[in-house]
Amino acid sequence: MRNRIGFAIAGAALVLSACGTGAASSPSPQSTEPITIGVSLSFSGDFSGDGKALQQGYDLWAQDVNAKGGLLGHHVTMKYVDDASSTQQVVSNYQSLITQDKVALVFGPFSSLLTIPASTVVDRYGYAFPEPAGGGPQVFARKLHSIFFVQPATVEDNLVSYTKWLLALPASQRPQSVAYATQDDPFTQPQVDRAKSLLEAGGITTASYKVYPAETTDFTPLALQVANSKADAVILGTQLPDAIAFVKTFIQQHYNPKTIIETTGPDQGSSFSGPLGANTEGIMVPAGWTAAAKAYGNPTFVQKFLAKFGGSAGDISADAAEAYSVGQVVDQAATKAGSIDNKKLIDALHSGTYQTVQGPISFDSIGQPHGVGVYIEQWQGGSALFVYPPQAALAKPEYPKPTWQ
Amino acid sequence: MKLVVEAAVLGVLTGGVYALMASGLTLIFGVMRIINVGQGALVILGAYLTFVLNRSWHVDPFLGLVLTMPLMFALGVLLQLVFIRPLRTDREALSVLVTYAIALGIEGALGYVFTTNYVQLRAWYENASFPVFSFRITYVYVLGFVVCLGVLGTLFLLLYRTTLGGAIRATMLNRTAAQLIGIDVDRVSAIAFGIGMATAAAGGVVFGLTNAFNPGSHYDLISRLLTIIVLGGLGSLRGAIIAALIMLVTEDITAVVVSPVWASFAFFVILVAVLIIRPQGLYGVRVRERI
Numbered sequence: 182m183r184n185r186i187g188f189a190i191a192g193a194a195l196v197l198s199a200c201g202t203g204a205a206s207s208p209s210p211q212s213t214e215p216i217t218i219g220v221s222l223s224f225s226g227d228f229s230g231d232g233k234a235l236q237q238g239y240d241l242w243a244q245d246v247n248a249k250g251g252l253l254g255h256h257v258t259m260k261y262v263d264d265a266s267s268t269q270q271v272v273s274n275y276q277s278l279i280t281q282d283k284v285a286l287v288f289g290p291f292s293s294l295l296t297i298p299a300s301t302v303v304d305r306y307g308y309a310f311p312e313p314a315g316g317g318p319q320v321f322a323r324k325l326h327s328i329f330f331v332q333p334a335t336v337e338d339n340l341v342s343y344t345k346w347l348l349a350l351p352a353s354q355r356p357q358s359v360a361y362a363t364q365d366d367p368f369t370q371p372q373v374d375r376a377k378s379l380l381e382a383g384g385i386t387t388a389s390y391k392v393y394p395a396e397t398t399d400f401t402p403l404a405l406q407v408a409n410s411k412a413d414a415v416i417l418g419t420q421l422p423d424a425i426a427f428v429k430t431f432i433q434q435h436y437n438p439k440t441i442i443e444t445t446g447p448d449q450g451s452s453f454s455g456p457l458g459a460n461t462e463g464i465m466v467p468a469g470w471t472a473a474a475k476a477y478g479n480p481t482f483v484q485k486f487l488a489k490f491g492g493s494a495g496d497i498s499a500d501a502a503e504a505y506s507v508g509q510v511v512d513q514a515a516t517k518a519g520s521i522d523n524k525k526l527i528d529a530l531h532s533g534t535y536q537t538v539q540g541p542i543s544f545d546s547i548g549q550p551h552g553v554g555v556y557i558e559q560w561q562g563g564s565a566l567f568v569y570p571p572q573a574a575l576a577k578p579e580y581p582k583p584t585w586q
Numbered sequence: 587m588k589l590v591v592e593a594a595v596l597g598v599l600t601g602g603v604y605a606l607m608a609s610g611l612t613l614i615f616g617v618m619r620i621i622n623v624g625q626g627a628l629v630i631l632g633a634y635l636t637f638v639l640n641r642s643w644h645v646d647p648f649l650g651l652v653l654t655m656p657l658m659f660a661l662g663v664l665l666q667l668v669f670i671r672p673l674r675t676d677r678e679a680l681s682v683l684v685t686y687a688i689a690l691g692i693e694g695a696l697g698y699v700f701t702t703n704y705v706q707l708r709a710w711y712e713n714a715s716f717p718v719f720s721f722r723i724t725y726v727y728v729l730g731f732v733v734c735l736g737v738l739g740t741l742f743l744l745l746y747r748t749t750l751g752g753a754i755r756a757t758m759l760n761r762t763a764a765q766l767i768g769i770d771v772d773r774v775s776a777i778a779f780g781i782g783m784a785t786a787a788a789g790g791v792v793f794g795l796t797n798a799f800n801p802g803s804h805y806d807l808i809s810r811l812l813t814i815i816v817l818g819g820l821g822s823l824r825g826a827i828i829a830a831l832i833m834l835v836t837e838d839i840t841a842v843v844v845s846p847v848w849a850s851f852a853f854f855v856i857l858v859a860v861l862i863i864r865p866q867g868l869y870g871v872r873v874r875e876r877i
Contacts, residue, residue, distance in 0.1 A: 224697070401596055422798050425706065449704075456704065
């Protein structure tokens, strides 16, 4: 009996990590035949919120490109398969999309965590791999020629603008100490570690530094530790659930640092503001995109997004804009190459600058964007606005952050 | 030292919530010998039902339990009748697949209705806390703990002070013998599944007040709940409660004293040590079966 139960539990663990996919065939990209673009997205598991947002961005781009006659004349159909936020499933998905579905092109999944294993299999088949959300240093560690991270800067530099802003504050106002806590995720930890080294070099002491596993579900002890450090500033390497949990604990503990920045979460629109209400005020996030930005095609993107999916501009996730940018880059590269052949696209993407709703983007030989650091966005009056650097700012940074309501 | 005490108190309070969520899982196993890997999804379903009452009619999350617990009980009875009762052979293995399918169905339906955006239950006291010595304790955790005590206490009374409870315990001890003395084990199983779901509804409220959740949040929950009932002893309610407290207190103290990276490891060291000494778990019963 016990053995059978043991097998059953082991079976449960196996089943929990598994996920099914569908399959459909797509014609090869000749003349102006319709084509299918394959994407593995997380519709369940930890990244399901981000997966949905990426799908919205990709769908909107496909609708736009088809409305103007297709991708170099090819009508585009998107094919999505669920990877359940699993690093094993994402590999099977791209293998299946390329070898069985024979999709013409592939776009990237969510997170560095999934992009790293996916990029290896995509590269093996010679496909271009433009991707919206895998920018951690490990993504580029294997120096693949086929991957292109479609954001304004590599993830490691995301908090550079924030550190510049902090260090530029008058000495009397500048925080004296910072508490850091980050997931051990290839997206979050490199950002926090880089910010820590820059701020320590700038003379700001470290009050606390904690790394926690990405699968952590109970964040309160960690948040208590940050609150107990009584640091002037808090830098958190979070995804959405922990971004919310940390702030809630700070509110409950009456801990009011002068400034808080979180790597992800505050850029997720109503998913972030819904649980926190007015207490989002003053919270910052590094961001390459905001709904109010005047970048190439952005006002139209926002307008069409709201027409298609409803809601308000503040509800649009940056993930959707990043996915849309992938489509924009591929569209321009295909026009430049005069082909949707993957090899020609890879060559085209390695040269020139591409206009996106996140601003102009160009890539180096291993697919890293040339930009250094993204903007700082801050929640002010119920919406997230660019506040730094001054040339991109729509408002002045609110400092110190107001106390919790 | 202050942090350790704070972490221990927090561990006990959150441990109560996990005990409540795991109690349904262990009860269902005890009665039906099935592993309900859908328990995490049922907790999330309970949280969403409360979310609807909370958002649409501003019903306090805890008061909403008056509605959601009977509703979830009824749904549990229905699920047992439709999906679990037809399993006559190889119940342990098949139940994993069937309840996983139920979990996926619930996740898909919730995703369709509510989207995958994260939500959290709201209450006027959600951020309120009170000072104890040099730290602050959140009302939500204390209220949640009180509700857990109330529900678990009621469950114990039901099991040990009522005829139905006697029938449930008899079925847990020996299903065949219970049948022979005239207990309708199918009816008892349906009721036990319903009770398991009602406790999931209560657990969902506290989980939803203390965590942002979306339809996919059940994956992280179920792995922890399964570990709790293995440590406590499969089928033991008392064991589930003690194991939940051990898990949360150990993890929270390790997270603040050593590192969050070692928190789960510390708990698993205890789990392995207990299983070496008592393979049936803390309060589990050794079962012999003729091969």
